Amino acid sequence: MKTKEDFLEGQTLLIDKPLEWSSFQAVNSIKWSIRRKFELKKIKVGHAGTLDPLATGLLLICTGKSTKTINELQGQAKEYTGTITLGGTTPSYDLESEINETFPTEHITEALIKEATQQFLGEIEQAPPIFSALKKDGKRLYEYAREGIEVEIKKRPITIHEFEITAIEDNIVSFRVACSKGTYIRSLAHDFGIALKSGAHLSSLRRTKIGNYNVDNAITTEAFNKLLNPESEENL
Numbered sequence: 202m203k204t205k206e207d208f209l210e211g212q213t214l215l216i217d218k219p220l221e222w223s224s225f226q227a228v229n230s231i232k233w234s235i236r237r238k239f240e241l242k243k244i245k246v247g248h249a250g251t252l253d254p255l256a257t258g259l260l261l262i263c264t265g266k267s268t269k270t271i272n273e274l275q276g277q278a279k280e281y282t283g284t285i286t287l288g289g290t291t292p293s294y295d296l297e298s299e300i301n302e303t304f305p306t307e308h309i310t311e312a313l314i315k316e317a318t319q320q321f322l323g324e325i326e327q328a329p330p331i332f333s334a335l336k337k338d339g340k341r342l343y344e345y346a347r348e349g350i351e352v353e354i355k356k357r358p359i360t361i362h363e364f365e366i367t368a369i370e371d372n373i374v375s376f377r378v379a380c381s382k383g384t385y386i387r388s389l390a391h392d393f394g395i396a397l398k399s400g401a402h403l404s405s406l407r408r409t410k411i412g413n414y415n416v417d418n419a420i421t422t423e424a425f426n427k428l429l430n431p432e433s434e435e436n437l
Contacts, residue, residue, distance in 0.1 A: 202428075205239040211267030213274070215419035218260040224251045227422050231262050234426045249274035250411060253387075255295055256283075258408035259416040277412030278362065280379045283405045285390040287372040290400040293332035294387035304400035306372050314374060317396040318364040321389065326356035330387045359384045373404065 203212065218227050232246040249261040249271045258281075261274050287309060289300040333341075337352055360381040368375035378386060387403045394401025409416045420428075 205241070208235050208239070208244060209265040211263065211265040211270075213267050213270070213414075214262040214264065214425070215414055215416070216260045216262050216425065217416055217419040217421050218252050218257055219421060219423075220257050221254050222422070223254050224248050224260055227260055228262055230422045231264075231425060234429045235264065238429045247271055250279070250382075250408075252408055253295070253297075253406070255297060256406040256408065258406075259411055259414060259419055260408075261411055261414060274411065276382050278379060278381060278410075279384070279408060280377065280410035281386050282367070282375070282377045282407050282409055283386065283403060285374045285376060285393055285401050286404040287374060287394060287397065287399055287401045289402060290391065290394065291402045294330045294385075294391040295403040295406075297332060300402070302400060304394070306399050309397050309399060311369055313397060314369060315366050317393060318366060320396050321361045321364050321393070324358055324360045327359045327385065327388050327392070328354050328356045329385050330391070332387075333385065357383060361389070364389075374401075377409075379410075 214231065216227055216231065218224065228246055228248050232244065235241065235244055235246070244264060245266075245268045246262060246264050247268045249263060252258065252260055263271055263274070287304075288306040289303045291300055292298045331352070331354065337354070361378065361384065362381070363377065363379040365377045366374060367377055378384075378389065380386075386406055390401050390403035407416070
């Protein structure tokens with residue numbers, strides 16, 4: 202069991218973020234547990250790399266002096282698994298918003314799907330989704346999107362190291378992607394649909410790796426909280 206000094210000196214916690222939780226909620230939950238356990242008025246806690254609420258998987262949460270390593274951790278390569286649903290687009294490029302346009306998929310074959318992945322390997326230019334927390338003129342992009350205001354979003358260089366199709370079932374394509382910092386898998390799904398002369402959106406996402414850290418070694422927020430405060434019936 203870690204001590205108060207351990208957390209203050211700095212820990213990098215491997216947390217498996219639950220579905221529908223924001224990264225901020227996960228950080229707050231961990232922070233609450235540590236403060237409760239050791240009766241601390243304050244402790245620095247932060248995360249290295251945001252996960253959308255509809256994504257699960259590896260979230261690195263740093264405590265105490267380890268928060269100084271957050272920028273370094275965010276810069277490391279990442280790996281994701283998930284599913285892309287073909288035949289329909291959404292404004293958010295995922296399931297946060299409803300399908301706004303449908304497209305034919307009859308022409309899409311397994312060979313075409315696997316061939317299309319080649320277009321995205323290496324360094325490419327990618328436009329972030331309009332529904333993202335990136336700022337333009339001091340305002341977050343999703344704020345413009347919710348107000349129905351169109352803004353120009355500049356493409357940014359990213360690197361896709363690997364893009365593997367792991368299963369195809371009807372219009373649902375399962376994948377594994379290894380990529381650089383700053384890659385939006387939602388945008389990749391959207392652009393993948395265009396490459397197939399159809400439409401697509403991200404229907405599930407799980408982050409499996411950040412650098413040498415693997416989600417296989419992570420624990421859920423609930424498990425961490427119970428471990429730290431086993432007497433507590435209510436784990437936030």
